[in-house]
Structures are given as C-alpha cells and as structure tokens.
Amino acid sequence: MRVTLPDGAVRVFPKGVTFEAIAEAFDPAVARQAIAALVDGVERDIYLPLHADARVAFITPDSPQALEIYRHTTSHLLAHAVKDLFPEVKIGVGPATEEGFFYDFEREAPFTAEDLERIEARMREIKARDFPIRRIEQPKAEALEYFNTLGDNLKVELVADKGGEVVSCYRQDRFMDFCTGPHLPSTGRIGAFKLLSVAGAYWKGSEQNQQLQRIYGTAFPREDQLAQHLKLLEEAKKRDHRKLGPALDLFSIEETAGPGLIFWHPNGTVVRQILEDFWKEEHRRRGYQLVTTPHIARDELWRLSGHLDYYKDNMYTFAIEEAGYVIKPMNCPGHSLIYKSRLRSYRELPIRYAELGTVYRNERSGVLHGMMRVRGFTQDDAHIYCTREQILDEILGVLDLVIAFLRAFGYERYEVDLSVRDPAHPGRYAGDASGWEMAEGALTRALEARSLRFTRREGEAVFYGPKIDVRMFDAIGRPWQGPTVQFDFNLPRRLGIHYIAADSSATPVVMVHRAIYGSLERFMGALVEHYAGAFPLWLAPVQAVAMSITDRTREHARRIRDAMREAGLRCDLDDRNEKIGAKIRDAQIMKVPFMLIAGDREAQAGTVAVRSRKEGDLGPMPVEAIRDRMVTMQRERVLGP
RNA sequence: GCUGGCGUAGCUCAGCGGGUAGAGCAGCUGAUUUGUAAUCAGCGGGUCGGGGGUUCAAAUCCCUUCGCCAGCUCCA
Numbered sequence: 131m132r133v134t135l136p137d138g139a140v141r142v143f144p145k146g147v148t149f150e151a152i153a154e155a156f157d158p159a160v161a162r163q164a165i166a167a168l169v170d171g172v173e174r175d176i177y178l179p180l181h182a183d184a185r186v187a188f189i190t191p192d193s194p195q196a197l198e199i200y201r202h203t204t205s206h207l208l209a210h211a212v213k214d215l216f217p218e219v220k221i222g223v224g225p226a227t228e229e230g231f232f233y234d235f236e237r238e239a240p241f242t243a244e245d246l247e248r249i250e251a252r253m254r255e256i257k258a259r260d261f262p263i264r265r266i267e268q269p270k271a272e273a274l275e276y277f278n279t280l281g282d283n284l285k286v287e288l289v290a291d292k293g294g295e296v297v298s299c300y301r302q303d304r305f306m307d308f309c310t311g312p313h314l315p316s317t318g319r320i321g322a323f324k325l326l327s328v329a330g331a332y333w334k335g336s337e338q339n340q341q342l343q344r345i346y347g348t349a350f351p352r353e354d355q356l357a358q359h360l361k362l363l364e365e366a367k368k369r370d371h372r373k374l375g376p377a378l379d380l381f382s383i384e385e386t387a388g389p390g391l392i393f394w395h396p397n398g399t400v401v402r403q404i405l406e407d408f409w410k411e412e413h414r415r416r417g418y419q420l421v422t423t424p425h426i427a428r429d430e431l432w433r434l435s436g437h438l439d440y441y442k443d444n445m446y447t448f449a450i451e452e453a454g455y456v457i458k459p460m461n462c463p464g465h466s467l468i469y470k471s472r473l474r475s476y477r478e479l480p481i482r483y484a485e486l487g488t489v490y491r492n493e494r495s496g497v498l499h500g501m502m503r504v505r506g507f508t509q510d511d512a513h514i515y516c517t518r519e520q521i522l523d524e525i526l527g528v529l530d531l532v533i534a535f536l537r538a539f540g541y542e543r544y545e546v547d548l549s550v551r552d553p554a555h556p557g558r559y560a561g562d563a564s565g566w567e568m569a570e571g572a573l574t575r576a577l578e579a580r581s582l583r584f585t586r587r588e589g590e591a592v593f594y595g596p597k598i599d600v601r602m603f604d605a606i607g608r609p610w611q612g613p614t615v616q617f618d619f620n621l622p623r624r625l626g627i628h629y630i631a632a633d634s635s636a637t638p639v640v641m642v643h644r645a646i647y648g649s650l651e652r653f654m655g656a657l658v659e660h661y662a663g664a665f666p667l668w669l670a671p672v673q674a675v676a677m678s679i680t681d682r683t684r685e686h687a688r689r690i691r692d693a694m695r696e697a698g699l700r701c702d703l704d705d706r707n708e709k710i711g712a713k714i715r716d717a718q719i720m721k722v723p724f725m726l727i728a729g730d731r732e733a734q735a736g737t738v739a740v741r742s743r744k745e746g747d748l749g750p751m752p753v754e755a756i757r758d759r760m761v762t763m764q765r766e767r768v769l770g771p
Numbered sequence: 772g773c774u775g776g777c778g779u780a781g782c783u784c785a786g787c788g789g790g791u792a793g794a795g796c797a798g799c800u801g802a803u804u805u806g807u808a809a810u811c812a813g814c815g816g817g818u819c820g821g822g823g824g825u826u827c828a829a830a831u832c833c834c835u836u837c838g839c840c841a842g843c844u845c846c847a
Contacts (some may be wrong), residue, residue, distance in 0.1 A: 154815065240775055260772065262786095329842030331775025337844050341774050344842070372839095375781085385820080385838055389784045441847060494772050495838095501809095592847075616847095707804075715808035729806055739806080747807055 136184040143728050146179040153188050164200055165192040165319060166312045172295050173199070173264050175312045183510035191321070191351035201226035203263065203314040204253075204323045206351035208233045210305040212253035212345075215245075220344050221307070222284045222333065229740060230348025234331055236284060241328045249345070250325045255671070256485070260318030261303040265311055273297045273308060284342075290307065322356035323349035356448070365606055369657035372500040377721060378663050380502065380654075380671070390498045391504030392651050397671035400700065401657075402650055405668055406486055407648070409510055416531060418443055418484040418512055423464030425488065435463040445494045461487035461511040461642060462618070466625050469515055469639075474629040477570050479639070480516035480524055485570040501655035508650045514642040515627065518568055521640060525576035525615065528644050532600060533580070535646045539657065540666070540769045541602040544612060546582050548573055550596045552589030560594045561619025565640070569595045569617040570648035590675040594620035611652070615644045664721040668767045674701040676738075677713045681705075687728040690738050690753055694726070697757050699764065701726070718743055723771075724760065744771035 131145050141150060149167035153160055153176070167174045168187040170537050173195060178253035180186070189195050205224035212219055212235060222234030235241075241249075270289060276299075277285040289297055289308050299310050302317055312323040314320060324347055331344035350356045364665045365371075375381045380398035383391065410420065431449060432438040437460065438445065446457040455462055458464065465483040466535055474481070489510045497503050514524050536544055549571050559566065573596055573767055577584050582600070591597060595617030602612040618641040621627070628636040647653035657665070667673055678687035686707045704713045704723075710727060719724050734751055740756050741746040762768075 181825075201791085216831090243776085258811065300799055327841055328775065331843045332773080335844075343774075383839095389838070410778070437847070444845090444847085462847090491846085496772060498839095503846075594847090649780075677807095679806055682804080709805050709810060711806060713807090716807075718808055726808080731806085741807060 131182070133180065135185045135632070138706065145210070146182055147190075148189075148684060149174065149186065156188075160188050160190065161714050164188040165196060165314050168195070173312045175315065177315050178265065178763045180724040184260075184660055190372065192578040196351060198226045199312060199314060200351055201231040201349045202309075203317075204347065205231040205233045206263075206300065206302065206305075206307050206309070206313065207253050207256060207308060207317060207323075208249065208325070208345060209235075209345060210256055210302060210317075211249045213305055214256075215248060218228060220282050220284050223288070224307075230326070230346065232344050232346045234284075234333070234342040234344045236333075236340070236342050240344060243519070243620055244329065246325045246345065253323070253325075255319050256303070257317050259303070260316050262316045263300055263302045263313045265313075266299045266301055266306070267296050268299065270295055270297050273299055276306065277308070298335075319350040320684050322353040322715050323347055324356060325359070357528070362606065366608065368490075368658040368660075369606070369656040369662045371502075374658050375382065375501065375655070378529055378658075378671075380658065382768045383500075385674065388505075389495065390493060390503070392501055392504055392506070398662055400671040401654060401669055402615045405647065405653065408485070411511065412531065413482075413484045416482075416527060418482040421465060421468055421483045421485050423451045423461060423468070423485060423487060425674050426455050426457050427464070429456050429464050431467070432456045434625060435466075437463070440490075446490050446492055458491050459491045461485050461489065461509060462513055462641075463623060463625065464671050465511075465513045465664070466621060466627055469627055472638075474515075475630050475636075476517060476631050477630055479519050480513060480514055482641050483512075486513035489757070492503070492560075493699065494644060501651040503648075504565070504651055507652070510647040510650065512644055514644070515629075515632075515639045516642070517629070518565075518640055521568060521572040521642075522575060524642060525572050526551075526579060528615050528642070529576055529580050529582065529598075532615075532646060535613070536600070536602060538767055541612070542662070545601045545603075545605040545609075546577065546584035547585045547590070547599045548577065548584045548588050548596070549590035549592075549599065551591050554589070558593055559591070559619075560623065565619050566596065566669055569619075569640075573598055573615070573617075576679055592616070594618050602656075604656065605662070609661075610656045611646070611648060614648070615642060615645045617642055665723075666767070666769045667760060667763045670702065670703050670723050672720065673699050673764070674724040674726050674756075675704050675713070675717045675722050675729060676701060676726040677704045677710060677717075679710050679727065683728045683730060684732045687726075690726050693753050693757055694760070699757070714741065724756065726756065 131143050132140050133143050133152055134140050141155065148160065153164045164176050166176050167179065167188040168189060171186050173189065175745060186379065187198065195526040201224065205226065208222050209224055213221065216237060220236035222236065224231065224233030269294070273289050277289060285308055297308060298310055299306050300311060300313050326344055326348060327344045328345050330341045332341055334340035334354060340759065348356065350359065378397060381395055381396050382393050383389065384393055391492055429438055432445070436569060439454070445459050446453055465485065468483060469481060486508050488506065490506045493505050516524050551566055556563065577598070597616035599614050600612035601609045601610055622638050622641045627639045627641065629639050631637040676687040678684045687705055688703055689702040691701045704717070706713065714725055721743060723743055727739040727741060729739065735750070736753070737750045738753050738756060740752045742748055
C-alpha cells in the first residue's frame with residue numbers, strides 16, 4: 131500500500147497501518163503532536179487504520195483545522211460532564227463555532243452559575259483521567275436503541291434523520307455521542323477551555339420547537355491562547371458603544387421615551403453632522419441628487435409596494451380621518467414616487483436619488499441593541515434608476531464610493547459577499563431570468579474590475595434581486611455589517627416604474643438600492659467601538675481644550691481657544707480652578723485629541739504648550755503652528771495622532 | 772417574541788437569614804493659584820425601576836409590569 135507523505139515522499143506500508151504509525155515513520159516529532167490525519171484532504175482520527183493508497187498529512191495543534199477539532203472535542207467533554215452530574219438531562223447538538231463551542235441540553239431546571247462551575251470542574255476531572263476517545267461505526271438501529279434506552283429522545287431524532295445504514299459515534303469512558311468527528315484521541319489531549327454562559331436556544335433553530343438550554347464555552351490548544359482570547363473579550367467590553375456613548379456624552383436612550391430610540395446629544399450630533407456633510411458632499415460630486423420624502427404616507431403606497439403584506443408586523447400604522455397611514459420603514463417607495471411624478475426619458479437616466487431618510491420599524495424587543503439595532507434610525511439611502519446598458523458603470527461608481535468611505539474611516543480590512551439566486555429554485559424570484567443574469571454578471575464584472583475578492587453565495591439573494599454586501603473589520607478584528615448594493619426587480623414592476631426608450635416604448639427601469647453607512651446610528655456605534663471612543667481629529671466632537679494653569683493665564687487660554695474657533699476648529703476652554711494635571715486627566719478621559727496649555731511662560735512668549743492625547747507633551751510652540759497643523763489634519767481627514 | 776440573569780444617588784458598587792439606606796467618583800460651596808492623568812475641606816443628593824401583596828415592619832419574601840444584559844428567532 132503506497133502512502134504519499136506531506137513532503138511528497140512515497141512509502142509503502144502494510145494494509146491496516148494506523149495514521150499514528152505513519153506519522154511515526156514520517157517524523158517522530160510530528161507524531162507526538164499530531165491530533166488527526168488528513169487523508170486525501172479528508173479529516174480522520176489519528177488512531178484509525180488506512181486500507182488503501184492515499185496522500186496523508188497530519189493535523190497538529192497549529193494547523194488551521196486544529197481549533198475546530200479541539201473545540202468540538204471540548205463540547206463532547208461538556209456533555210460528558212453534564213451527563214455525569216445530571217443523568218436526567220437530554221443532550222442535543224454541540225458543535226464548534228467561530229468563537230468557541232456550545233452544547234444544547236434539555237432540562238427542567240435552569241443551569242445556574244454554580245452549576246456551570248461544577249460542570250467545568252467535572253470537565254477538568256474527566257480531562258485528567260485521560261480517557262481514550264474512540265470512533266465506533268455501528269448499524270443505525272443499534273445507535274437508535276442505545277439512545278432510546280438512555281431516553282435521549284433528541285439524539286434519537288438526530289440519528290433517525292441521518293441517511294445511510296451505518297452511523298458513527300464517539301465513546302469516551304461511559305459517555306457516547308452521535309457524531310461524524312474527527313476528535314482528539316483522548317480527553318487528556320484537550321487543551322485550555324472555559325465555560326462562559328448559558329442561554330436559551332430553539333431545538334433545530336426553529337421558533338416552533340421547544341427551547342433548550344445552551345451552554346457556551348471556548349477552547350484552545352494552549353492556555354496562553356485562551357488567555358489572549360479572554361483579553362480580547364475584555365478589550366471589546368471596554369469599547370462597548372453602549373458604555374462609551376453615554377460616558378462621552380454622545381447619545382443616550384431614555385426609558386421614559388421608549389426602547390430603541392436614540393437621543394443624540396450635542397457631542398454626538400457634531401459627529402453625526404460631519405458624517406452627513408461628508409456623505410452629502412461625496413454624493414453630490416458623484417452625480418446624486420438629494421431628495422426629501424415624508425415620514426408618513428397612506429397605506430395604499432405600502433400596499434402597492436408590497437411591504438404591507440410582507441412586513442405588516444414590523445410597521446407602525448395609524449389612522450388619519452379613518453384612512454390608514456404608515457410611518458415609513460423604507461425610503462424607496464418615496465423616491466420612486468418622485469421618479470414617477472412625470473414621464474422619464476432614457477436621456478435623463480441614470481437618475482440617482484439620495485436621502486438621509488429617517489425610518490421607523492417595529493423591531494421585536496429582544497433584538498434591540500444600543501445603537502446597532504433600534505426602532506428609529508436614519509438610512510443613508512440612495513436609489514439608482516437606470517437602463518440595462520448602464521448597470522455596469524453604475525455598479526462601478528457605487529463600488530468606488532464604498533471604497534472611498536471605508537478608507538476615510540480607516541476600515542482597512544473588509545470582505546465582500548455576492549449573493550445570487552439559488553439555481554435549484556428559479557421560481558422563487560421576482561423578475562425575469564435575463565434581468566437576473568445581467569445583474570449578477572454586472573456585479574461580478576464590477577467586483578473583478580476593481581480587483582475586489584469576493585465570496586459568491588448561491589441562494590443567498592433576496593427574492594427581489596442579487597446583492598453585494600461588505601463586511602468591514604474594526605480595529606480589533608471584529609466584523610461589522612457595512613455597505614450594501616442591491617438590485618430590485620420587484621418594486622419597478624409593482625409600482626410601474628418606466629422610462630421612454632429611444633423607440634418611444636415604455637421600458638421598465640432597472641433599480642438599484644444602495645447604502646454606505648447603512649444607518650447613521652449603527653455606523654456611529656461601530657465607529658465608537660472601532661476607535662474606542664478616541665475619534666480622529668476630523669470627527670472628534672471636541673478637537674482641543676485650551677487650559678489655563680493659573681487665573682493669571684485665563685485670558686491667554688481664552689485667546690488660544692478663540693484663535694482655534696476662528697480657524698473653524700472645535701475648541702473648548704477649561705479655566706476652572708483646578709490643577710493642570712486634573713484638567714489634563716479630564717480631557718484625556720474625554721479623549722480630546724489636543725490639550726493647549728497656557729502658563730505664565732506661554733503667556734509671556736505668546737505661545738502654547740501642546741499635549742497630544744496619543745503622543746503626550748509636544749512642548750511649547752506658536753499658536754499658529756498647532757492651529758495650522760490641526761486645520762490640515764481636519765482638511766485631510768488624518769486618522770493618526 | 773422566547774429562555775436565563777440583572778435593576779440601590781448622575782456613574783461604579785456595598786447593604787438583601789425582614790427592623791425604616793451607605794462608600795468612592797461626579798455635583799455644589801469654600802479654601803488653595805497650582806506646569807503635563809485626580810489639591811484639601813464642608814454640604815446637598817435616593818418613591819432602593821413601577822404597581823400590587825404577605826407582615827406589626829419590605830431595598831430584602833411573593834406576584835405582576837417596565838427596562839437592561841447574554842443568547843435564540845428575526846433584520847425589507
């Protein structure tokens with residue numbers, strides 16, 4: 131039997147040799163490390179035998195596939211411990227996730243924090259016992275009987291749903307779980323882990339089913355990796371916009387007014403208006419026309435657009451003189467009415483309508499989250515109405531705009547998804563196939579033309595059209611929902627949006643929705659977390675604070691403040707009867723980019739001692755020097771210190 | 772909406788086998804006139820999220836409601 135090893139060498143082994151033995155023959159150091167084998171690209175348990183020629187490689191704790199195996203095996207350890215401590219508990223599913231792992235359990239009483247501690251302690255005991263973990267392939271009927279005997283009805287359901295006659299299970303000591311594997315070869319090989327929380331989760335992910343208790347945890351091959359992960363969670367907590375927002379006096383949510391509604395304070399409004407101004411400027415430059423549409427409209431409009439049928443539960447409706455009205459949850463029907471207010475010639479196209487439109491949606495109470503998920507928000511919405519021939523150029527224009535914005539805010543890393551039709555169910559979609567083909571082709575070619583790598587997601591398109599979604603990664607590597615570009619083959623048809631073509635026929639227009647910020651609220655929240663509240667100068671609500679050291683230098687400090695304001699900078703004055711250290715501390719806590727300190731020496735010389743929040747004391751300099759530096763930083767939207 | 776947890780001063784938190792509420796920071800007043808992350812002293816501040824109940828007595832026990840947090844489901 132010929133085995134091709136990772137270094138390309140071919141060696142002959144007897145049939146039935148285990149991967150462990152192959153590893154040993156390849157490199158004893160690798161053999162000690164190996165946790166699983168890759169056989170012709172398929173992951174297999176390290177102790178299993180090989181029966182035919184194959185390419186064999188080894189997964190070690192540093193391999194990209196390792197993390198999932200560690201986590202998945204730790205989830206089995208969790209279930210094992212829970213079964214030990216609470217034999218009456220029924221086990222559900224327990225996969226590895228991006229962040230760690232979880233396992234779902236059915237149990238009358240809720241798991242308490244103390245239960246989690248006990249379970250974790252038991253997990254450590256089982257790990258210490260170093261039980262071998264072995265794959266068992268058995269007839270489906272036998273596995274069914276096994277889980278039936280235990281009363282594990284959830285597992286029975288899972289096994290029964292599984293196709294084929296033979297199923298695989300994994301056993302460690304007296305605990306056995308239905309699983310495809312692979313797993314670590316023994317419980318002692320499990321690395322560092324920690325249980326984190328317990329939450330409800332619907333069986334098989336359906337709201338119709340019963341709710342189980344899901345225990346979350348995370349696991350890594352080594353302790354230092356776990357420690358680093360926990361540190362990242364701490365860091366994320368410090369950046370939480372729900373903490374920083376009120377602390378920096380940017381916004382608040384008022385219980386008296388209701389959940390999911392944002393009150394933008396003066397500091398937050400400064401940032402918001404910069405976002406708005408920047409946005410308007412960039413859009414006008416690129417041939418967008420700004421429009422304004424009403425906040426309420428007859429439900430007739432929403433019936434025509436189809437939204438009322440589909441999203442009734444999420445729309446706020448009311449009556450005026452017995453006529454039904456809707457508070458707008460979207461801007462597109464309004465923009466389309468402007469388009470339709472008169473006949474449009476092909477000569478006018480493309481038409482690009484843009485609006486910072488405030489909409490209200492009745493989000494279910496459980497989904498509300500700071501500024502990220504709210505009931506009232508302002509979309510940076512624009513709709514492009516064009517001909518089929520113009521599609522590619524329009525998409526290119528949108529992508530250029532998207533890239534410019536990501537760069538301006540310092541989102542260096544992003545991922546792009548292209549969502550297209552599910553080829554298996556062509557009937558599910560609005561519009562004709564040729565339109566979809568053209569749209570999908572244009573999106574693909576535009577992405578390629580701008581050298582944007584993207585993931586094509588079959589069947590992920592919404593029913594009305596294909597789309598591009600951008601995920602942007604913040605300063606500590608977390609993903610955020612970013613810009614989106616969506617074709618719409620539904621609304622033009624429903625609302626009858628046409629243009630008069632060169633042959634004077636009424637031709638359906640191609641409509642594209644697109645948003646860069648998404649919502650000002652969500653984007654603001656993401657920015658706060660991205661910068662940890664320390665906005666770059668061009669966005670900072672307060673760019674500098676002029677500080678007097680004693681009452682003697684109040685006037686000089688005031689003159690410095692005025693000089694900054696004169697130059698269009700946002701500068702406050704701190705002439706309180708406090709020591710300079712206290713003033714600096716307060717400004718530092720408010721994350722003000724520059725502190726402009728006025729003492730006797732500076733008053734004498736007509737200078738200012740500058741301190742940067744990031745770089746510390748920069749020493750004395752002429753007032754004009756720091757003023758000009760800040761003006762330049764503002765104009766060029768510098769992101770650094 | 773669902774499961775679980777949590778609501779005490781503006782903020783962070785203590786008090787909770789029932790006996791009528793406390794600290795630090797912030798705020799206010801005064802003293803101090805200060806050189807790169809907290810000057811000192813004094814003072815004021817709370818329907819213990821709201822409502823109902825049990826009790827001689829409730830921040831503490833029970834019910835209910837509102838809000839927040841984690842997750843699930845949802846997100847045009």
